[in-house]
Amino acid sequence: MKFAIAVYSPPHAPASRRALRFAEAVLGSGHEIVRLFFYQDGVHNACSSIVTPQDENNVAGEWQNFISCHQLDSVVCIAAALRRGVLDQQEAERHERRAACVSPPWELSGLGQLHDAIQSADRLICFGGH
Template sequence: MKFAIALHSPAHAPSSRRALLFAKAALAEGHEIVRLFFYQDGVHSASGNVVSPQDESDTVSQWREFVSTHQLDGVVCIAAALRRGVLNVEEAERYSRPAANLPAPWELSGLGQLHDAVQAADRLICFGGP
């Protein structure tokens, strides 16, 4: 089965951890992940500036490692990211901000990427949100 996964909640929310566990389990069972799309507060799960307390799981690093290891398409909604100060190098320069905080392997893109993922997938699985 082909899954598109959308994450709407920040890294410290339980739903971010559940999304990561679901994604790992899906791959372990031989399923395909068409795209991971981070939207609304979910963009914080891709930020390079989130620091987890020592007694908590570092979900941000785990997401980055998971996407890199499996060479997945990890897309961060550009509108949601800009609104929340999550910027790649190009956007930091464009808006004259002092630093970028969206490291590889993440890509900034628009909602069209979510639409394309839904068209290519058998199922869209959403975590978090209103």
């Protein structure tokens, strides 16, 4: 089965951790993830400047390792990211900001990428949000 997974929660929220565990189970069961899409506050999962307290799980780091290890397509909604200051190098330069916190394996792109993933997947599973 092919899954598209949308994450709407930041890394410190339980929904983000649940999404990661679900994604691990999907691949562990022999299924496919066509795309991970990070939207709303979920864009913070792609931010490398987050510092996690020592007594908490570094969910953002776990997402990055998981995505890199499995070479997954991971898209961060560019509009949601810009609103929250989550920028890659290109957007930081374009908007004359000094810092970028998004780098590969993450890709900033539009909401159309979620629509495309939905069309390619058998199931869309969403975590978090309002």
